[in-house]
Structure formats: structure tokens, C-alpha cells
Amino acid sequence: MSSKREGEVIAITNARIIDGTGNPPIENGVLLIKNGIIVDLGTRGSVEIPEKARIIDVKGNTVMPGLIDAHMHLTGMKTGDFIKEPLITPIGVFFARAVADLKALIDAGFTTIGDAGSIIALHLKYAVLEGSVIGPRIIAAGLPLSQTFGHGDAHYLPVEWVDYRTTKKLTPLMGLICDGVDECRKAARYALREGADYIKIMASGGVLSEKDRPEYRQFTLDEIRAIVDEARAAGRFVHAHAQGSEGIKNAIIGGVKVIAHGIFIDEEGIELAKERNTILIPTFSITERILEVGEKAGLPEWGLRKCEEVYKAHIENIRKAYKAGVKIATGTDFIGGVFRHGENALEIKMLVKKLGMSPMEAIVSATRIAAEAVGLEDKIGTLTKGKLADVIVVRGNPLSDIDLLLNTENILLVMKEGRILKNKIRET
Numbered sequence: 001m002s003s004k005r006e007g008e009v010i011a012i013t014n015a016r017i018i019d020g021t022g023n024p025p026i027e028n029g030v031l032l033i034k035n036g037i038i039v040d041l042g043t044r045g046s047v048e049i050p051e052k053a054r055i056i057d058v059k060g061n062t063v064m065p066g067l068i069d070a071h072m073h074l075t076g077m078k079t080g081d082f083i084k085e086p087l088i089t090p091i092g093v094f095f096a097r098a099v100a101d102l103k104a105l106i107d108a109g110f111t112t113i114g115d116a117g118s119i120i121a122l123h124l125k126y127a128v129l130e131g132s133v134i135g136p137r138i139i140a141a142g143l144p145l146s147q148t149f150g151h152g153d154a155h156y157l158p159v160e161w162v163d164y165r166t167t168k169k170l171t172p173l174m175g176l177i178c179d180g181v182d183e184c185r186k187a188a189r190y191a192l193r194e195g196a197d198y199i200k201i202m203a204s205g206g207v208l209s210e211k212d213r214p215e216y217r218q219f220t221l222d223e224i225r226a227i228v229d230e231a232r233a234a235g236r237f238v239h240a241h242a243q244g245s246e247g248i249k250n251a252i253i254g255g256v257k258v259i260a261h262g263i264f265i266d267e268e269g270i271e272l273a274k275e276r277n278t279i280l281i282p283t284f285s286i287t288e289r290i291l292e293v294g295e296k297a298g299l300p301e302w303g304l305r306k307c308e309e310v311y312k313a314h315i316e317n318i319r320k321a322y323k324a325g326v327k328i329a330t331g332t333d334f335i336g337g338v339f340r341h342g343e344n345a346l347e348i349k350m351l352v353k354k355l356g357m358s359p360m361e362a363i364v365s366a367t368r369i370a371a372e373a374v375g376l377e378d379k380i381g382t383l384t385k386g387k388l389a390d391v392i393v394v395r396g397n398p399l400s401d402i403d404l405l406l407n408t409e410n411i412l413l414v415m416k417e418g419r420i421l422k423n424k425i426r427e428t
């Protein structure tokens with residue numbers, strides 16, 4: 001990052017360090033950062049602090065890796081009315097709101113986001129990279145791929161308004177409609193052409209798509225294989241919206257790396273996920289919010305109804321997957337507005353509450369495993385020598401009270417790649 005001060009050494013001292021690996025915390029720890037990279041960590045005395053270092057004494061509070069939401073959408077949407085709002089609002093307004101959302105995410109301790117489909121994120125990524133806008137690192141899918149009559153084909157609109165390549169009205173949730181192996185290859189290449197960091201596909205029907213259901217299989221195995229092949233050829237991976245058991249299994253067999261939602265994952269799907277090291281992102285947070293505020297927010301009635309119908313099974317099936325040892329990462333599926341960015345730590349709490357994870361396991365899901373889900377496990381996700389210094393300081397001990405992470409007042413310091421973007425700690 002251009003704003004990184006060359007040669008700067010920062011020593012975070014007097015810290016309870018949760019390193020994101022799942023190892024027990026280091027008490028009275030020191031974390032040493034140089035040029036935006038973690039160069040050392042350990043208990044006081046075991047880390048040599050250079051004389052010129054800037055000391056940040058965190059007074060016994062907790063230091064951990066920056067949080068990661070590995071499935072969300074930066075859309076700038078304000079309401080839950082995704083039929084009317086996108087059509088009557090100019091695209092620039094959505095961008096402006098999303099810039100504010102990026103700031104809220106930093107305030108909440110999120111230093112990386114995996115955007116699972118939105119041109120807003122695809123373009124704002126560059127503004128964040130060049131330092132013009134403050135925000136988390138954005139790993140963006142950009143334009144999601146959907147079949148005709150798929151979850152990403154907004155069935156209530158004329159079909160030519162839905163595809164990014166043919167529409168005359170840009171909206172935050174545009175995608176690419178493709179059918180058959182050849183069109184799927186071309187759409188994958190088009191998404192990459194537009195700057196996608198990974199490819200997002202709709203492998204099943206969904207809750208918030210009018211005429212289909214989560215159980216419907218979407219894309220054939222051959223179509224998925226073709227898309228995965230194109231992603232791999234370009235050094236990328238595929239992340240699938242998959243809710244029905246057939247769509248989930250097709251996606252895993254087809255080589256998809258990340259399964260989002262996974263509502264009806266069955267025994268066979270669980271075995272496949274374990275075998276192939278597939279990561280599951282349940283996104284309980286969006287369902288919680290839809291059930292709380294969806295009706296008031298203008299969500300269509302059919303969406304609300306489907307949400308209520310599937311939630312119980314969703315929790316039960318993901319619990320089985322978790323108990324069987326499938327990797328689980330955090331993702332909220334929040335889109336902004338009523339499904340507010342900045343409250344994304346809710347998913348960490350949901351993993352504890354709905355699945356029975358320990359706070360430590362849920363933190364690992366939001367750091368190490370979420371980093372893997374966005375393809376950055378070598379660079380971020382744990383406090384490890386040589387990794388980028390994405391670090392937050394949390395008031396108190398989230399291992400004894402996971403709710404601490406939900407209140408942004410408790411996020412005392414946020415550092416991305418060694419650059420401090422939020423600081424409420426008085427330095428001596």
C-alpha cells in the first residue's frame with residue numbers, strides 16, 4: 001500500500017494474542033510489525049523490541065487477526081425491496097452508499113471481505129487498492145454466473161435487463177446468464193475479463209429468487225466443470241451458491257472450492273465436502289435479519305415465506321456437517337442498508353449459538369478458514385511471521401464473551417497491512 005511508511009516498526013505490547021490458528025492465547029504478548037508485515041510475536045521478553053519502535057500498549061486487551069466476511073455483497077442497497085429499488089436508483093448512489101459501508105466494516109474490525117457478486121465491489125476494489133477510499137481488502141467475484149431461470153436470473157424482469165452484457169440500466173446485482181458448456185465458458189472468461197478475483201456461480205435455486213426453490217438443481221455437472229476449468233486455467237477458484245442437496249453435490253464433484261448456504265446438505269454431500277476439502281459458509285446472519293426486519297424492509301412475500309420454511313432444516317444440516325468435520329467459514333450475505341454492513345460479526349456469534357462452536361473455533365472460522373475461503377491463506381488470517389499485518393485490538397476477552405465482537409465500540413484498533421485505520425487507544 002502506498003501509505004505504508006517505509007521502515008516503520010510497531011510493537012503492540014501487553015496483549016492477549018489470539019493468533020487465529022486455534023492455539024491457546026499468548027498472555028502478556030508482544031506483536032512486532034515492520035513495513036506492514038508481522039516479523040515476530042510471543043510472550044514479553046521473548047520478542048526483542050527495537051529501540052526506534054512505536055509502542056502501542058494495549059493494556060491487557062485482546063489482539064487478533066483482522067476479521068473476514070467471506071460471503072457478502074457490497075451493493076449500496078438501502079431497503080429489502082430488490083425489485084423496485086435497483087430500477088429507480090441511479091448506479092452512482094449505490095456506489096456512494098457502499099463507500100460508507102466500507103468505512104463501517106473497518107470500524108467493525110473487518111480487514112478483508114469476499115464479495116460474492118456485485119459490480120459495486122468489483123469497481124470499488126480499485127479505489128481501495130489505490131488508497132482513495134478507506135476500506136477492507138476486497139476480493140470480488142464481480143458478475144455471478146446463473147443459468148436462465150436460475151437464482152441469478154431476476155425472473156421478475158425482462159431477461160435482457162438482467163444480463164450485464166445486454167442491460168441498459170446498471171444495477172448493483174447484475175450477473176451473466178449462460179446455458180450450456182460453451183456459454184458457461186464464455187461467461188466465466190467474461191467475468192475474468194471484468195476483473196473477477198474468483199468465479200461465483202448459482203448451483204441451485206434460492207430463497208430470494210421468485211420462481212425457483214432452494215431444492216432445484218441449477219447448472220449441470222458438465223457446465224460446472226467447464227466453469228471450474230476456466231477458473232483454474234486463470235489461477236482462480238469457484239464459489240457456489242448451493243442450497244439443494246443435488247446442487248451442492250454437483251458443485252463439490254465439479255471442483256467448486258466454497259459452498260455458500262448449504263441448506264439441504266445431506267450425508268453424501270458432507271462426505272464429499274470432507275473428501276475434497278470444500279469450505280462451507282452457512283450465512284445464518286442474513287436469515288436472522290430477514291426474519292427480524294425483512295417484512296418491514298419491503299422484502300417480497302415469497303422470499304419471507306421460503307426463508308421461514310427452510311431455516312430449521314438449514315441449522316440442523318449445517319450442524320451435522322460441522323460435527324462431521326467440514327470446514328466452516330464466516331459469511332453474512334449482508335448487502336448493506338437494512339442488512340447493515342458493520343454488524344457482520346453477527347455470524348461469529350451465530351456459529352457459537354446455532355452450531356455449538358467454542359468462541360475460539362468461531363474466531364478461527366472468521367480468520368484462518370475465512371482467509372482460505374477467499375484464497376488468501378498464505379497472506380492473511382493468522383498472526384504468523386511473514387504474513388501481512390492485518391490486526392485488530394478488542395476490548396476484553398472474546399473467548400469468555402463472544403458478544404464483545406459485535407459492538408464496534410469494543411474494536412479499539414484496526415490495522416490493515418500495517419496501516420492503522422482506526423485507533424481508540426491512548427498511546428504513551
Ligand SMILES: [Zn+2]
Pocket residue numbers: 071072073116333
Ligand atoms: Zn450471497
